[in-house]
Amino acid sequence: MNLITFLGIYFFISALFIAQPWFSRRNVVFGVVFADDQIWKNDNVRKIIRAYLISAVFAVFAILIILAPLVAAGWTNDMLAFNLSLALLILVETLVFYAATRKTRAYKQMNKPDPELSSRNVIVAVKGDKETLFPLSWLLILLPLMIATFIVAILGYPYMPSSIPTHFGLTGPDHWAPKSWMTVLSPVFFELMLAVLVLFIRRAPASVKGNPKAAPDYARFRKLMTLLMIVTGLITELIFLVIVISFIHPVSQIWLIAPTIAVIILLPVMMLIYFRFARSKTPSGPILDDDAKWLWGQFYFNRSDPSLFVEKRVGIGYTINMARPGAWMVVIGIITVAILLSVWSR
Amino acid sequence: MQLSIDLGSSDQPIYQQIRDEIVSGIASGQLRDGDPLPSVRTLGAEIGVNLHTVNKAYKLLQRDGFIEIQRSRGTFVRAGDTAKNAAGFIESSGRRIQALVSDALSLKIDRTVLHHMIDHYYDELEGKGS
Numbered sequence: 001m002n003l004i005t006f007l008g009i010y011f012f013i014s015a016l017f018i019a020q021p022w023f024s025r026r027n028v029v030f031g032v033v034f035a036d037d038q039i040w041k042n043d044n045v046r047k048i049i050r051a052y053l054i055s056a057v058f059a060v061f062a063i064l065i066i067l068a069p070l071v072a073a074g075w076t077n078d079m080l081a082f083n084l085s086l087a088l089l090i091l092v093e094t095l096v097f098y099a100a101t102r103k104t105r106a107y108k109q110m111n112k113p114d115p116e117l118s119s120r121n122v123i124v125a126v127k128g129d130k131e132t133l134f135p136l137s138w139l140l141i142l143l144p145l146m147i148a149t150f151i152v153a154i155l156g157y158p159y160m161p162s163s164i165p166t167h168f169g170l171t172g173p174d175h176w177a178p179k180s181w182m183t184v185l186s187p188v189f190f191e192l193m194l195a196v197l198v199l200f201i202r203r204a205p206a207s208v209k210g211n212p213k214a215a216p217d218y219a220r221f222r223k224l225m226t227l228l229m230i231v232t233g234l235i236t237e238l239i240f241l242v243i244v245i246s247f248i249h250p251v252s253q254i255w256l257i258a259p260t261i262a263v264i265i266l267l268p269v270m271m272l273i274y275f276r277f278a279r280s281k282t283p284s285g286p287i288l289d290d291d292a293k294w295l296w297g298q299f300y301f302n303r304s305d306p307s308l309f310v311e312k313r314v315g316i317g318y319t320i321n322m323a324r325p326g327a328w329m330v331v332i333g334i335i336t337v338a339i340l341l342s343v344w345s346r
Numbered sequence: 347m348q349l350s351i352d353l354g355s356s357d358q359p360i361y362q363q364i365r366d367e368i369v370s371g372i373a374s375g376q377l378r379d380g381d382p383l384p385s386v387r388t389l390g391a392e393i394g395v396n397l398h399t400v401n402k403a404y405k406l407l408q409r410d411g412f413i414e415i416q417r418s419r420g421t422f423v424r425a426g427d428t429a430k431n432a433a434g435f436i437e438s439s440g441r442r443i444q445a446l447v448s449d450a451l452s453l454k455i456d457r458t459v460l461h462h463m464i465d466h467y468y469d470e471l472e473g474k475g476s
Binding site: 119120124127288305 | 349381385388389393394395
């Protein structure tokens, strides 16, 4: 990997990390919930944000400065340095975020309790699942391509070469593995995992509760996110189908590049949906103060909540309820399958 | 229709609150016969309580004939068979009213006060519906 690509990816991921606090609902600052939707304009909060930005940006460069001599001295190879820099980035930025969470909590406790903020009362709307959840039957759209990939893999197996490409770079495949059922069928496993995730996201509750207006129009936002996941799933399935076909018959690169670009376009689309249907909404009414359930401001641990997945308090997307063994099983299952597949495909 | 639940209440278990809130929704006309209710899973997630808690509330509602749980289609309000429910209510609520009157009498609260309170809640619920 050359230096420009490395720095490009590194700074891009850093920017996403640093921007995370802005991807939360209006009354949430560093994972701490307020009843006041103008809280981001508060002077004390602004000071905390400024301090966060300075330390977060400083950390990005500090990691580079620490790692640079190691690479220059030839102690690590490029790939290791890249992985190390990202691991350090995640760790340090999480700590910087946590420092800001603590400051925000301290500021909140300093103020007199907001009567609109209660740790006891919840008001929920009574609506049928049909109105609030994305229809389950739509998930069937994911099936045909999955089945097609499976059939092509099974029927095409005898015609595939003894060495199968398992990793694709910008210029085409750059990693190969000996042919086995595991390597050939791995795309189908990935597709199954994706479908399972959509199933959980479909009913993940909002990160801010208290009353139906605490996260206005959340049901619609969740439906859109589920739809986006299904579209992502479909494009990913298309990529996998093309890859499996390419094992048997040469396929033009355009069939891989086009869907990959489509997936990349979906990222800003997701951000737009977030700002339009979540961040721009003004919360009102009584808000549930559940800061204690969000460890470090971003890790959800709530024994009484039956949800395995919930909306992230900070950042776009969904996170697990760490108090649920079932949620751990899903995550460990996915990681295990991913590790097994990558080991098998070496 | 909205349910208001006090998660920290020491004198009323959450399942009882869910049950009472839904019944009051039916009483006030905010919930009508055939209206869909959220599934046990969805309501549990929204309130942030155990599925057993919601299940218990739904079982009580089903027993008293306020809701109908259809396996594949979901849960629906049943407010249609009033005559049968009313007969069951008069039969079963005697003890609850007796306990209420005992409490009031032991505190030397006059019956007119209770009458007024009952009238007040009747008015409140009937007012919500219209």
